[in-house]
Amino acid sequence: MPAAKEKIRFEQVTKIFPVRDSGQKGATKDFTAVKEIDFTVKEGEFITLVGPSGCGKSTLLDLLGGLTTPSSGHILIDGKRITGPGLDRGIVFQQYALFPWKTARGNIEFGLEAKGIPKDEWKEQGNYYLSLVGLSNFGDRYPHELSGGMKQRVAIARSLAFNPDVLLMDEPFAALDAQTRESLQSELLRIWEKTKKTIIFITHGIDEAVYLGERVVVLTPGPGMVKEIIDIPLKSRLEDADIRSHPEFGKLRHQVWNSLHEAEYQGMNI
Amino acid sequence: MIPTAIQSRKPKLFVLSRLGKIFKQSIVLVTLFLIWEIAPRIGLVDQAFFPTFSSVLISWWNLIITGELFAHFIASITRSFTGFALAVIITIPLGLVIGWYQLARELLNPVLELFRNTAALALLPVFMLLMGIGETSKIAIVLFACTWPILLNTIAAVGSVDPLLIKSARSMNISSFKLFLKVILPASVPMIFTGIRMAGTAAILVLIAAEMVGAKEGLGYLITYSQYNFQIPEMYAGILTIALLGLLINQVLMLLERKFSKWKQQVNG
Numbered sequence: 001m002p003a004a005k006e007k008i009r010f011e012q013v014t015k016i017f018p019v020r021d022s023g024q025k026g027a028t029k030d031f032t033a034v035k036e037i038d039f040t041v042k043e044g045e046f047i048t049l050v051g052p053s054g055c056g057k058s059t060l061l062d063l064l065g066g067l068t069t070p071s072s073g074h075i076l077i078d079g080k081r082i083t084g085p086g087l088d089r090g091i092v093f094q095q096y097a098l099f100p101w102k103t104a105r106g107n108i109e110f111g112l113e114a115k116g117i118p119k120d121e122w123k124e125q126g127n128y129y130l131s132l133v134g135l136s137n138f139g140d141r142y143p144h145e146l147s148g149g150m151k152q153r154v155a156i157a158r159s160l161a162f163n164p165d166v167l168l169m170d171e172p173f174a175a176l177d178a179q180t181r182e183s184l185q186s187e188l189l190r191i192w193e194k195t196k197k198t199i200i201f202i203t204h205g206i207d208e209a210v211y212l213g214e215r216v217v218v219l220t221p222g223p224g225m226v227k228e229i230i231d232i233p234l235k236s237r238l239e240d241a242d243i244r245s246h247p248e249f250g251k252l253r254h255q256v257w258n259s260l261h262e263a264e265y266q267g268m269n270i
Numbered sequence: 271m272i273p274t275a276i277q278s279r280k281p282k283l284f285v286l287s288r289l290g291k292i293f294k295q296s297i298v299l300v301t302l303f304l305i306w307e308i309a310p311r312i313g314l315v316d317q318a319f320f321p322t323f324s325s326v327l328i329s330w331w332n333l334i335i336t337g338e339l340f341a342h343f344i345a346s347i348t349r350s351f352t353g354f355a356l357a358v359i360i361t362i363p364l365g366l367v368i369g370w371y372q373l374a375r376e377l378l379n380p381v382l383e384l385f386r387n388t389a390a391l392a393l394l395p396v397f398m399l400l401m402g403i404g405e406t407s408k409i410a411i412v413l414f415a416c417t418w419p420i421l422l423n424t425i426a427a428v429g430s431v432d433p434l435l436i437k438s439a440r441s442m443n444i445s446s447f448k449l450f451l452k453v454i455l456p457a458s459v460p461m462i463f464t465g466i467r468m469a470g471t472a473a474i475l476v477l478i479a480a481e482m483v484g485a486k487e488g489l490g491y492l493i494t495y496s497q498y499n500f501q502i503p504e505m506y507a508g509i510l511t512i513a514l515l516g517l518l519i520n521q522v523l524m525l526l527e528r529k530f531s532k533w534k535q536q537v538n539g
Binding site: 065066067084085086087089090091093095097099100101102110111114142143144162 | 432434435437438439440441442443444452453456457459532533534
């Protein structure tokens, strides 16, 4: 098999925001959120971005989602520049962002409608995506009737419903309890293997980054820069239920930890 | 879950707890009516100005069977409903537009705040000067009073839609029009309904006062007319009717509000 095709390319991406200057009233100064980000993601790859708070993770995601534009540099998807939001990318937010007046099924249908899928196919596709995330019996529930884990499953289903090539996930499991998080992590891997999506997963958890990612991108804080990209050559995580106890996992985890903490240390010296 | 716990309880206990609830809800009200009945009888208050509850009920009944009360009731409800409905129809679209455009919001907010805080009844003489003492001025003042709570709540509702929901919808590349229709509008419904409920209360309040000043029928007219002619029990009967009408309108609007915002988390379970 030939090497996988390149899907996403960051080319010297920098984003500068004007922020209020605390020194002078009414004045603004420039704040560099991310600086000279430069790496590529292969098609079908699961890549995790890990970094301390303030490393511009969410800015990167907004840039990828086309919700803001870079101050310099650009991001390419399939060789084409991102100019705005598009249905080739689906975003899953930490706070679910479900429409509270719609049922689980209604939320998924929102994604189908956005894609322009004819109405008579909604029911069948809704059923498919509900079962894909293990919520076949909860389609008629409103978000406030669902647990945090279930809400995030619905949000994932809604993003998959318009069949994007790339799934962008912004700390999607950070608000969940440890057990729910673990089960959703393995479920996400299962969905990834089934759907072959390219996934960019942002997290601040080292364990999560190592467990999910084929590669881990370590970011430094203030301004957010790529410190190191670490390969995670673990075989299928789903075959070994307790891969986190594996010595190899521990070694990789430590490697990421080291890289991250060096980064933090450097960050403080700047 | 809680519902199964209730279902598994014995039906007898359920009936008892239901009775207990009714008792708790009515005991103070019943006591109040009893005091109303007894106080005039034992001479605590002058019967001429404060007749017993039973005599008020009797004159109330008489007003009902002669059809007089019904005529006043219909006159009042027609006026307040017309003004209220006009306010709903005109104000909600207006509020949605103002709320959507930040510039419109910033420009209009001071004016709206000024009008909202101007007691509608203070403007009653103006309305009467401009439109006479007929139906028009009464409907107009109800419309005026209903406009502000609905308008301000609608504007605030549009402005306070969770930005994350907007971001999430935008990321799906939907048009601004669709965003408005599918996200902003449904998200605003509960808060708009709070405004509608406030307007419902205002509609009755303002109308009764307007009818007291200048009208030939209506519940407000019934009260002042009865007082002038010293038909004190009839006056209280009119007051009682207004209280019940206010309660009824509030209940209906609350029911509608609950129906349209059932997706909101119920704080009291």
